[in-house]
Amino acid sequence: MVPIPPIRxxxxxxxxxxxxxxxxxxxxxxxxxxxxxxxxxxxxGLGEPKYRADQVFxxxxxxxxxxxxxxxxxxxxxxxxxxEVADISQMSVESRFLSTDGTRRYLMKxxxxxxxxxxxxxTENRDTICFSSQSGCPLxxxxxxxxxxxxxxxxxxxxxxxxxxxVLNDVYGVGAETPHGTNLVGMGAGEPFLNFENLxxxxxxxxxxxxxxxxxxxxxxxxxGIVPRIDDLAQLEDRPHLAISLSAATDELRDRLMPINRKxxxxxxxxxxxxxxxxxxxxxxxxxxxVMLGGVNDSTEDARTxxxxxxxxxxxxxxxxxxxxxxxxxxxxxxxxxxxxAAFKDTLESLGVDAYxxxxxxxxxxxxxxxxxxxxx
Ligand code: SAH
Numbered sequence: 562m563v564p565i566p567p568i569r570x571x572x573x574x575x576x577x578x579x580x581x582x583x584x585x586x587x588x589x590x591x592x593x594x595x596x597x598x599x600x601x602x603x604x605x606g607l608g609e610p611k612y613r614a615d616q617v618f619x620x621x622x623x624x625x626x627x628x629x630x631x632x633x634x635x636x637x638x639x640x641x642x643x644x645e646v647a648d649i650s651q652m653s654v655e656s657r658f659l660s661t662d663g664t665r666r667y668l669m670k671x672x673x674x675x676x677x678x679x680x681x682x683x684t685e686n687r688d689t690i691c692f693s694s695q696s697g698c699p700l701x702x703x704x705x706x707x708x709x710x711x712x713x714x715x716x717x718x719x720x721x722x723x724x725x726x727x728v729l730n731d732v733y734g735v736g737a738e739t740p741h742g743t744n745l746v747g748m749g750a751g752e753p754f755l756n757f758e759n760l761x762x763x764x765x766x767x768x769x770x771x772x773x774x775x776x777x778x779x780x781x782x783x784x785x786g787i788v789p790r791i792d793d794l795a796q797l798e799d800r801p802h803l804a805i806s807l808s809a810a811t812d813e814l815r816d817r818l819m820p821i822n823r824k825x826x827x828x829x830x831x832x833x834x835x836x837x838x839x840x841x842x843x844x845x846x847x848x849x850x851x852v853m854l855g856g857v858n859d860s861t862e863d864a865r866t867x868x869x870x871x872x873x874x875x876x877x878x879x880x881x882x883x884x885x886x887x888x889x890x891x892x893x894x895x896x897x898x899x900x901x902x903a904a905f906k907d908t909l910e911s912l913g914v915d916a917y918x919x920x921x922x923x924x925x926x927x928x929x930x931x932x933x934x935x936x937x938x
Contacts, residue, residue, distance in 0.1 A: 594719025622772030664923030687742030695751025
């Protein structure tokens with residue numbers, strides 16, 4: 562009979578070095594959030610050769626397999642060991658809503674039970690997936706429904722990646738190649754630049770050519786104006802495109818609509834935008850988003866003030882996306898009339914500023930901009 566080892570020995574066996582090194586004692590590691598180097602540490606710690614890390618990476622990112630049992634090129638015993646120390650999935654889909662325009666909204670939950678929303682936006686020639694960076698949001702933009710949730714928590718890199726994996730599997734099926742045109746936008750719930758490290762870590766994992774292979778050029782992240790992180794982004798070689806939510810061209814109005822402006826005012830924000838513009842590559846531009854609120858920020862005078870602001874800071878390589886406000890019962894604002902939106906756009910263009918009107922998507926299922934509030938029905 563084989564003697565049963567003393568308890569401490571057994572624990573050491575169950576806690577192999579790599580497991581201990583990444584500091585996970587009470588919670589399993591999330592494979593989807595680990596770099597290939599971290600995976601190499603994990604697999605070698607479990608007594609397997611390093612090349613197994615690439616096999617695992619490919620299986621969970623490129624093929625988007627969802628359980629260790631499905632990774633059939635790994636020895637069975639190793640799969641069992643992996644499953645003891647790590648998870649491929651730490652998110653569950655609570656519900657999925659389909660809009661009449663084809664948009665899908667997914668209400669997911671993290672392992673800790675926090676709500677996360679992700680939106681799939683199909684168009685004729687390419688698809689866009691809009692992911693969340695936080696559960697809820699700490700910013701108090703007056704026109705946004707997510708603000709009503711407050712901050713429930715930052716998402717881990719693994720939780721950010723898993724949202725996209727879940728959507729891709731739902732749309733194309735497990736194992737199917739990710740279409741080359743797929744774009745990502747960090748415009749779901751939360752302020753991505755208040756979770757900057759996890760955001761960038763997730764984008765790097767998704768850009769890997771042995772994984773999802775969604776390169777930075779196909780990704781746009783949006784910020785309400787976290788100025789120091791705009792400066793950080795300007796310095797990143799492998800950075801995504803930038804969008805800045807502006808929505809007002811005077812401090813007086815922006816202080817009211819987006820309280821983050823009281824911390825970093827328009828002068829600070831425009832200087833950061835100017836600095837970012839200097840770092841743009843050839844032919845690249847960045848975006849300002851402007852939510853059109855009826856009778857609040859949508860007059861032709863407002864359009865002129867906006868054009869002057871851009872001129873004052875010599876911002877030339879930017880465009881303005883005009884987003885008609887998406888209403889909700891808890892929000893006091895109404896959408897600008899189509900005539901006001903058209904006149905606003907014309908005024909900007911007559912002053913040499915490129916402006917585009919965004920068509921609202923998925924309003925009927927609470928999937929449109931500013932409507933993500935973890936609504937379960
Ligand atoms: N916190 C980041 C990421 C969210 S992006 C940011 O603010 O940029 C979501 C976009 O939707 C932002 O541009 C925001 O200004 C816009 N938005 C918020 N509430 C909206 C609403 N009710 N209708 C239309 N757009 C809205």
